[in-house]
Amino acid sequence: MSNTWGSEDEDGYKLDGYGEQGIDWVRLGSSRWLFNTFVGVAGTVSDQKERYWDNKAGPRAGLKLRWEGPAPGSGWSNMAIGVRAENYQYFGDNQPYDSDTRFVLFLEAAVGGDWKKR
Numbered sequence: 001m002s003n004t005w006g007s008e009d010e011d012g013y014k015l016d017g018y019g020e021q022g023i024d025w026v027r028l029g030s031s032r033w034l035f036n037t038f039v040g041v042a043g044t045v046s047d048q049k050e051r052y053w054d055n056k057a058g059p060r061a062g063l064k065l066r067w068e069g070p071a072p073g074s075g076w077s078n079m080a081i082g083v084r085a086e087n088y089q090y091f092g093d094n095q096p097y098d099s100d101t102r103f104v105l106f107l108e109a110a111v112g113g114d115w116k117k118r
Contacts, residue, residue, distance in 0.1 A: 014054055018042035024066070034066045042086065052092035058099075060086045064106075075113025082106055 003013045022038030039061045046054030064082025071077040084104050090097045
């Protein structure tokens with residue numbers, strides 16, 4: 001969730017989200033790198049319904065090289081580099097307005113685990 005102040009064109013709240021399901025196909029040699037393909041959905045909802053560019057939803061699919069490894073304190077970490085195709089349907093005043101298809105190069109990282117002191 002985000003909020004932008006001070007810009008006439010961008011003021012307001014937005015909620016961005018995505019979900020993804022992938023398959024790790026093969027490990028690259030004895031390394032920690034995995035080849036992964038995935039599909040998912042993504043969307044953004046704004047409190048400004050007339051701004052179609054802030055109100056969108058659609059599918060995505062792609063491939064990535066994913067690295068998995070340890071993190072401090074018995075945690076885990078992931079890093080990935082890849083490409084995905086997206087197709088968004090934009091909505092203005094709660095009506096379909098336009099659509100857009102694009103290809104995106106991306107780099108992502110995540111760290112997690114149970115780091116409570118026991």
